[in-house]
Amino acid sequence: MKIIALVDGSAYARSVCELAGWAAVRLEAGVEALHVLGRREVGEQDLSGAIRLGARTALLAELAELDAARAKLITQKGRAILEDAKTILAAAGVGEVTTRMRQGDLLAEIGTDNNLIVVGKRGEAADYAKGHLGSNLERIVRGVKGPVLVAARAFAPVARVLVAFDGGPSARRAVDHIAGSPLFADCEVVLVNVGEGGAAGLEDATAQLMAEGLTVEARQVPGQPEKVLSKMVEEEGFQMLVMGAYGHSRIRSLIIGSTTTEMIRSCKVPVMLLR
DSSP states (O other): OOEEEEOOSSTTHHHHHHHHHHHHHHHTOOEEEEEEEOHHHHHTTOOGGGOOTTOOHHHHHHHHHHHHHHHHHHHHHHHHHHHHHHHHHHHTTOSOEEEEEEESOHHHHHOSSSOEEEEESSOGGGTTOTTOOOTTHHHHHHHOSSOEEEEOSSOOOOOEEEEEOOSSHHHHHHHHHHHHOGGGTTOEEEEEEESSSOGGGHHHHHHHHHHTTOEEEEEEEOSOHHHHHHHHHHHHTOSEEEEESSOSSGGGGTTTSHHHHHHHHHOSSOEEEEO
């Protein structure tokens, strides 16, 4: 499995790299740090293109120079971001680190292969919009085949993992992923079914994980998933939440629906999403 860490100039960039580094060491995998310049970001720099009839030649030349200077600064900033990412990943113990900077569509650059994607909860432009998630997050989750790890603002090594289980296909796939991945070896796993429905598969999911040698606890808890899950994460010291990106119960409304969005917003730990 290839790990792709999406880095930008946001406050989440370091956490993205540290989380990707933790995963890479456990999976014995390399990491590609990817920085994508969006079309909008680059397009906003084209000042000379906005000048039409009646503009003086000198002004056009000056604006063209300004466009070129800004484009150069954007490129230099991107290279600096990637150099920082490489340094953090190397410090985390990752042996193979590659960097890539591209301009264009983020999802096209990521690809749709079964890779592990690590992305920040919010992008650079959303740092001051605390109630909003990064605009690319939904597209990534819907567009890729592999798991997506959403980094919180700060990273801590993962020892306790909470798994939201509603009995649906994506929740079962999450259990399959945990059972077959070295990423969760030696972790304590708590499977929780919140509300009604899904309890029938909870016992089988628990048995599947225990068969892989994991320490597992299963719980059936009443209430609303978005409230119960965030409370458990905060009060019981979990370092990661794993959940399916599409469910068949109240969690069906993902990802822009209530439960997943609320989990990513409120949980101060990484969230792994699988669909």
